[in-house]
Amino acid sequence: TLLKLLPPQSARVVVFEWGRGPGGRTARRRVQAEGEDISFDHAAPFFTARTGRFRDGALKEWMQAGVAALWPDAAAAGPSEPRYVGQPFSNSIARWIVTTLEEDGQNAMRFGEHVNNASFSPEEGDTGKWVIRSTNRGSQASSSTAVDVLVLSDKLLIQPNKYSVLSELDLAHAGGRLQLPSASELGSTEAVVLLLAFPEPLAGLQDLSVLDVLAQVDRQSPLRLLVHESMKPGRQRSSAEARLNDLWVAHSTVEYAKMNLDGEMLKDEAKVKQELLSEFYRIIGRLLKDTSTQSDACFPPAAFSSVFAWDHAQPSKQLPDSFRFDPTRLAGICGDFFATEDASGVEAAVLSGEALGEAMAAAVLRHDEFSG
Incomplete structure (x- = not known):
């Protein structure tokens, strides 16, 4: 400008x-x-x-x-x-x-x-x-x-x-x-971000783009937001081009991040990853409960999974x-x-x-x- x-x-x-x-x-x-x-x-x-x-x-x-x-x-x-x-x-x-x-x-x-x-x-x-x-x-x-x-x-x-x-x-x-x-008056909120990749689209979730977990599924969940990365415009990957065709990003709640962050680092990365991965499967299982006979066990394991701390995710106020x-x-x-x-x-x-x-x-x- x-x-x-x-x-x-x-x-x-x-x-x-x-x-x-x-x-x-x-x-x-x-x-x-x-x-x-x-x-x-x-x-x-x-x-x-x-x-x-x-x-x-x-x-x-x-x-x-x-x-x-x-x-x-x-x-x-x-x-x-x-x-x-x-x-x-x-x-x-x-x-x-x-x-x-x-x-x-x-x-x-x-x-x-x-x-x-x-x-x-x-x-x-x-x-x-x-x-x-x-x-x-x-x-x-x-x-x-x-x-x-x-x-x-x-x-x-x-x-x-x-x-x-x-x-x-x-x-x-x-x-x-x-x-x-x-910083105590104008700080930043924290988040833990979970990244997931699957070989094929998860059955029954091909059309899911964004999910506000707390508003639409479970107010008590440690996950706040699910984003179906592969559903974004221009992001679709064909099986002929790639082996990992279904990508997801999940953001935790601020409260969960506060409990599991020590400054800029995760206190126990392996524990956090397992907890959020289990919660991801639980949430998508609940989504399909009324429309599908699939259970959590039917979902394939992620071919790639990772978590990281986002210690300055959003301004706490404007x-x-x-x-x-x-x-x-x-x-x-x-x-x-x-x-x-x-x-x-x-x-x-x-x-x-x-x-x-x-x-x-x-x-x-x-x-x-x-x-x-």
Whole structure:
């Protein structure tokens, strides 16, 4: 958004990302099973579009580019709003954005880069610059990069914790404009994610797309959500092409995750995997109880199963504004922890970023070097 609103060729973007590639909340997890590569949308399994701005803006652009699609089966699965997915994978949207940014050859994507700190240096340039010090996770090489505008998209980069990058002095200079509630007030919910792959579609469940376990089956279940990965648009795998044709993703409840996480790790991975796998079979067995004679024992064992801890799954709440911004030093923060209308998840992150970009563009254009 910021680039679109500035004069052509007047600015370049440098993105620092700890991950090895684009994705974030739309990341996918690739694994090897039965001698083949398979992947799961393990983070955001789908997203919604509750605002006209998002539907007519970013989402329309993604769909026209072929990197996002409506998941009609998911909406038809129960009383819910339309759901959308990345196509052919969840991270296809982020990859397309990266490709678009890189097209003019000016912008730089620095993946696998850990930002140690970002500090404002009044001596840099005519009006001062932000100096970003980072370390490459592979080579361990350190570097410093001076920029005019600083955008932070994770609340952990601001809140007091081991990941924060701004000094107390820079935060104080912003006069509260970059301040966020503490992690105890604005934290993240946890989840345990179960990934499953079967050779063939489970009998009787070929048409199941998304299941809200707590609302539709059992309020006491440790599983909150079942997502039939293979039912997403463009994900169907034929037996001629692959041995594992039926993929599932299951998310635990927050309560179950709290009981089984120790910081960023699972306390007992083998125990958790067995518990959630058994619960998965129990839930799908209950689904078929009234329409099928199958019992739990009739379901084949998973050819691949894995669990992992997602310790920062969702923001525990959303702030009532759209972003935070210090116009004097051109630094801002955006993300899905800001609320715009009724948006959440991917949509909230996009709307927050767009709103911050518009505010930043107006401030940048007031500087002589951009206004011409």
